Amino acid sequence: MEDWRVAEDVAARLVTEAGRHVRGRVGRPGQIGHKSTPNDLVTEVDREVEVLLTEELQRRFPEHAVVGEEFGGDPKHGLVWYIDPIDGTTNFVHGLRGFTISVGLTQAGVPVAGAVYDPLGDELYSAAQGAGVRRNGVAARVSGSSDLSTGLLATGVPSLDPGRTEALNLIPEVAQVCPNIRNLGSAALHLAYVACGILTGYWQETLRPWDAAAGVLLVREAGGMVTDFDGTPWTAAVGGLVASNGHVHSELLHTLRGGRH
Numbered sequence: 001m002e003d004w005r006v007a008e009d010v011a012a013r014l015v016t017e018a019g020r021h022v023r024g025r026v027g028r029p030g031q032i033g034h035k036s037t038p039n040d041l042v043t044e045v046d047r048e049v050e051v052l053l054t055e056e057l058q059r060r061f062p063e064h065a066v067v068g069e070e071f072g073g074d075p076k077h078g079l080v081w082y083i084d085p086i087d088g089t090t091n092f093v094h095g096l097r098g099f100t101i102s103v104g105l106t107q108a109g110v111p112v113a114g115a116v117y118d119p120l121g122d123e124l125y126s127a128a129q130g131a132g133v134r135r136n137g138v139a140a141r142v143s144g145s146s147d148l149s150t151g152l153l154a155t156g157v158p159s160l161d162p163g164r165t166e167a168l169n170l171i172p173e174v175a176q177v178c179p180n181i182r183n184l185g186s187a188a189l190h191l192a193y194v195a196c197g198i199l200t201g202y203w204q205e206t207l208r209p210w211d212a213a214a215g216v217l218l219v220r221e222a223g224g225m226v227t228d229f230d231g232t233p234w235t236a237a238v239g240g241l242v243a244s245n246g247h248v249h250s251e252l253l254h255t256l257r258g259g260r261h
C-alpha cells in the first residue's frame with residue numbers, strides 16, 4: 001500500500017495557507033459573479049485560490065492531474081486532485097462562518113488523501129487512506145449513535161433545480177425520525193463533522209467530486225461510511241452521497257428511500 005501521508009501533509013499545508021488568505025478577504029470578496037443560476041455565486045477569491053492551489057499541486061506532483069471547480073481540468077490520470085477553493089461561497093459572501101477550503105486526491109476515483117480547512121473556526125481536518133483522520137493533529141472518530149432518534153443530521157440544498165426541489169422534498173421524511181436537521185452551507189464541513197462525531201449523518205442529492213473527495217476520506221478513515229443512495233461505496237463518478245457513522249447507515253438509506261418514492 002502506498003504511503004499517502006505525504007500527500008495528506010501537502011494538502012493540509014495548502015488548505016491552511018489558502019484559508020488564511022480567504023479569511024483576510026471576508027467582507028472584501030471582490031467582484032461577485034453568477035455561474036449556472038443567479039444563486040450559484042463565484043467571487044474573485046474563489047478564482048485566486050484555485051489558481052494558487054493548482055500551481056502548487058502541479059509543482060509538487062507533476063505526474064498527477066488537477067481538477068478544480070472554477071477552471072476545470074482533465075481527470076485523465078489515475079491520480080487526480082480535486083480542488084474546491086471555497087466550499088460554501090454563499091457563506092463566504094455573506095460573512096457567515098462555515099465555508100471551507102477542500103483538496104482531495106483520488107486514485108481511480110477513490111479518495112486516498114485530503115484536507116479540509118475551516119478558516120473562521122481555525123480547524124484543520126486531514127486524512128490518508130489506511131492512516132486515520134486528524135482534527136488539528138488529533139485523531140478523530142465518528143459518533144457512537146446507534147439510531148437516528150438520538151443523532152443530529154445535516155443535508156445540503158443545491159442551488160440548481162430540479163435537484164433543489166427534490167432535496168427540499170426529502171427533509172420532511174427524515175425529520176420524522178431524528179431530532180433535527182442542519183444545513184451549514186459546506187458539503188466538506190458536513191463531512192468533516194460526521195468524521196469527528198459532531199454529526200451522525202449527512203446526505204445530499206447533487207454534488208461534484210471537488211465538494212466531496214476530501215470529506216469522504218475523512219468519514220471513512222474515522223470509521224464511518226459514505227455511499228450513493230443505493231448503498232454503493234462513493235467514488236468520484238457518483239453525483240449524490242449519504243454519509244454516516246456507519247451504525248445508522250442502513251436506517252438513513254431506508255428513510256431517504258421512503259422520501260424519494
Ligand code: IPD
Binds near residue numbers: 088156188
Ligand atoms: C456548495 C456547498 C453547499 C452544497 C452545494 C455546493 P460551493 O458548494 O457545498 O453546501 O449544498 O450543493 O454547490 O458552490 O459553495 O462550492
Ligand code: CA
Binds near residue numbers: 084086087088187
Ligand atoms: Ca463546493
Ligand code: CA
Binds near residue numbers: 069084085087088
Ligand atoms: Ca466552491
